[in-house]
Amino acid sequence: MSHAANAPYRSAPTETTGMPSGIPFIIGNEAAERFSFYGMKTILAVFMAQYLMTSAGTPNYYTDSEAREWVAWFVASAYFFPVIGAFIADAFLGKYRTIMLLSMVYCLGHAALACIDLPPAILQVTFEPKSWLIAGLFLVAVGSGGIKPCVSAHVGDQFGEANKHLLTRVFGWFYFSINFGSFFSTLLTPWLLKKYGPGIAFGLPGILMALATLVFWLGRKRYIHIPAKGWAFVRETFSRDGLRAIGGLVSIYVFVAVFWALYDQTGSAWVLxxxxxxxxxxxxxxLESQIQAINPLLILIYIPIFSYLIYPFVGRFITLTPLRKIGAGLFLTVAAFSISALAQAKIDAAQEAFRAQVAPMVASDSIDFAKTTDKLRSQERNATAQSIEKLLAEAKPA
Structure with missing residues (x-):
């Protein structure tokens, strides 16, 4: 059945040494999709803590800790749904149809977020902004998470034995497109939020996601469409050997999970x-949200520096395996978060010192205010009494 569904398309790579013709469409899709995701995520914590309103136009802000918690749940959901998306693609729909279907869900999520800024008259007969927010975040998490494992695997599907040597170059472009889209979105959407409000700031990423979906669809006849494996894949995955293989990866993913739990604080705790x-x-x-642009900017700068200078130089003395590079990166991550913790400690200490300095002044002002209020009330009572006496005197017969 899955073979028949994919019949109009090629289901196996051609034996060519050149670049597959569908790659530019996948790279373009990735750049626009990453712009949409990071553009939305960049402003999420600040929007929740500083911009969220009710349908009546009154503030309905989350506290900083609540905003961090919501962003964490959103990111966790976005990284849970890749498991579901990968399973659907491999077992039932294939990568292309899974990407197209969930990209539409993704677009609906962005549309819901843009509806946060609808006129109050419309919001009062539809949903509260907070409801639009939660619905939008759920749909974006489903869409972005569901396509995440499919797009990069779809890149690999385009190559055969004759041109697989080009994979490294293509994934370099792929990674570049991710950070290219991320860099510009993290600079632009915070400014749009401050200048034009949440409707435009959330709406532009939605337009980019619609563009990403269109670009991906335009390349459909150029792709290699690997058919889904059906229930045979399900049985193989949940067989004893399949579960044993999955279990063997758990020890690696424990460390990966710790890293990402820390890293994603850059989108919430570090922004606040x-x-x-x-x-x-x-x-x-x-703007505070724009600090997130530093990460993709440094990646774009460092990719050529490390690839052509640092790695070749260090490689003369040490064999640089991927695990060693990851290990070095984890140690640098510890240093980065230590600096952040020290900075927060200084901020907290400064706030405590400020409160200690201001508290006596506030107390003194409160006492003076109370004395002034009592004095005014006394004067008011005296004036009222005098006015009554005057009226009574005038009312007496001569």
Whole structure:
């Protein structure tokens, strides 16, 4: 059945040494999709803590800790649904149809987020902004998470034995497109939120996701469509050998999970931390959400530096395996979060010192205010009494 569904398309790579013709469409799709995801995620914590309103136009903000918690749940969901998306693609729909279907869900999620900024008259007869927010985040998590394992695997499907040597180059472009889209979105959407509000700030990523879906669809006749394996895949996956293979990966993913749990604080805790700091740098006052642009910018800069200078030089003395590179990166991650913790400790200490300094002044002002209020009330009572006496005197017969 799955073979018949994929009949109009090629189901096996051609024996060519050149670049597969569908690759530009996949790369373009990835750049636009990553713009949409990171553009939305970049402003999420700040929007929740500073911009969320009710349908009546009154503030309905989350606290900083609540905003961090919601962002964490959203990211966790976005990384849970890849398991579901991969299973659907491999067992039932194939990668192309799974990507197309869940990309439409993804677009609906962005549309729901843009509806947060509908006119109050419309919001009052539909849903509260907070309801649009939760619905949008759920749909984006399903869509973005579901396509995540399929797109990169779809890249690999385009290559055969004759041109598989080009895979490294293509995945380099693929990774570049991710950070290219991420960099520009993390600079742009915080500014749009501040300048034009959440409707435009959430709407533009939605437009980019619609564009990503269109670009991917335009390349459909150029792709290699590997058919889904059906229930045979399900039986193989949940067989004793399949479960044993999955279990063998658990020890690796424990460390990976710790890293990502820390890394994703850069999109919530670090953003809210930046709101308490001086963001004036290079003569520009940056928005707190824009600090996230540093990561993709440094990746774009460091990819050629490490690939052509640092790795070849270090490789003369040490064999650089992928695991060693990952290990070095994890140690640097510890250093980065230690610096963040020290910065937060200084912020907290400064706030405590400020409160200790201001508290006596507030107490003194409160006492003075109370005395002034009592004095005014006394004067008011005296004036009222005098007015009554005057009226009574005038009312007496002569």
């Amino acid at each position: 931390q930046a709101a308490q700091m001086n963001c004036d740098f290079a003569g520009i006052v940056w």
